[in-house]
Structure formats: structure tokens, C-alpha cells
Amino acid sequence: MAAVAPAALVAPAGLGDAGQLVSRASTAKLNRRDGAVLALCRYRLSTRFGARLSWLVGIGAALLVFGVTVLGGEAMANRELFIGSMRWIAWLAATPVALAAAAAPAERDRREGVDVLAAIHGVSPVRLELARGLAAMVAIGLRIGLPSLLLCLLMATVGPTWRHLLLVPGVALFAAWGGVLIGGIAAASGHFGGASGRSLLAAVVLLPWLLSELWVTPGLSIPGGMDMMLTFLVDMSTQGVRGP
DSSP: OOOOOHHHHHSOTTHHHHHHHHHHHHHHHHHHHHHHHHHHHHHHHHTSHHHHHHHHHHHHHHHHHHHHHHHHGGGGOSHHHHHHHHHHHHHHHHHHHHHHHTSOHHHHHHHTTHHHHHHHTTOOHHHHHHHHHHHHHHHHHHHHHHHHHHHHHHHTTTSOHHHHHTHHHHHHHHHHHHHHHHHHHHHHHHHHHGGGHHHHHHHHHHHHHHHHHHTSOTTOSHHHHHHHHHHHHHHHHTTTOOOO
16 A cells, blocks of 8 residues: 655645645735834824924925025035035924924824724734834935935036936935934834933934034934935945036
8 A cells, every 4th residue: 555645644735825825815914904004103193293394394494405505606506515405404304203203102192092993903012113113214204305305406407417416316315314213213212201202302312412522523423423324425426526
């Protein structure tokens, strides 16, 4: 009598394929659920006053820089002033939404029943917290990136077009870096600081910056890290390009 394969005694033929299909379906369902939670967290953050103010301040700052550049002529269209303008646009656009993201988001969700709604749909508190953090990163990255890209495009109309368009990839990477860095710190401040999340965020950003500028080494702070990344990306984007 022919020997029966051990695998045949364990599971009928085709059951392994069915198991893989079930696993894939479960993964797809989980991904859709995570996407829905992220969309909800992004929407809730976007309705905060600080998030709306960020758009106004960021775009307004970009238009102001462009107007000053047009009035100042070619003398205003140089590398140092561009980097300085980008630095201020980034912080002006990021600060209001970062403060909104750090303002006790878990307590707000608990008060408005979002955590209960998430639990009903099988979303764990950890996944909800991660979605809040990712929403903060995306929101801050967009609010840094779009005004900065707008400035690049506007500057291309009054200066060497190719030179300013070369900056677009570097500006996009800088916005992503700022979103991850500032958004992550804002979300962590809201998680650990609770009702004092905004104060904790301000302390984490400002105190190391003041200490590094006054007594230690300039650059060893979050603003210093943002400045170094901006300078590096601008130089990389325009490597080999001569001119102001």
C-alpha cells in the first residue's frame, strides 16, 4: 500500500491556498481600517483653528516674500535670503498646527467619543495613537511644503526659471523632514503632556535651541536641525549651479 504523505494527513488539498486568501483578506481589511482611522484623525486635526491658521500664515508669508523680492529686484533674489525665507515660512506655517496637534488630542477624542467609536470598529488605542501622530506629520509636512513650493514657482517667474525649479525636490524633502520631525514631537508632547502638551512642545523646541545658541554648539536643537537640513538640501539641489 502506497505511503500517504504526511501533509495529506494534516490538511486537505487546497486548504493552504484558502488560508492564504483569508490572510490576505484580513490584511486588506486591516489596511482599510487603518486608512479610515488616519483619514478621521487628519480630518479632526484639520478642523482645529491652528490648522486653518497655518494655511493662511504659510501662504501669506510666501506671497509676502515674493512681493518683497519683486520690489527689491535682483539684489533680493539670492541664496541666503531664499534660505532665510524658507526657514521663516516653515516655522510660521508649522507652529499653529503643531500646537493644535499637541493640545491633548487623546482627551479630546475621549470627550467626544472617538475612542469608543474606534473600539467598536476594532481599532486598538495604540493604533489610534499612531494614527494621531501620523496625521500630525502629514498635516505639518503639507503646510510646510505647499507654501514653500508656491514660493519656488513664484520666484521662477522673476529669476532664472531652471534654477528655482531645481529647488523643488529639495523643498519637498525638507517639508517631509519637517513633517516627521515637528509632527512626531508635537504628537509625543500631546501624548505625554496631556493638557500641558503645548507647553511641553514649546519647552522641547525652545529650551534646547536657546541653550545651544547661547552656551553650547549652535545647531544642536530642533530649529538647528531644520536649518542644517534646509541648507544641505538647497545646496544639493543646486549643486554645480553658479550664480546668486
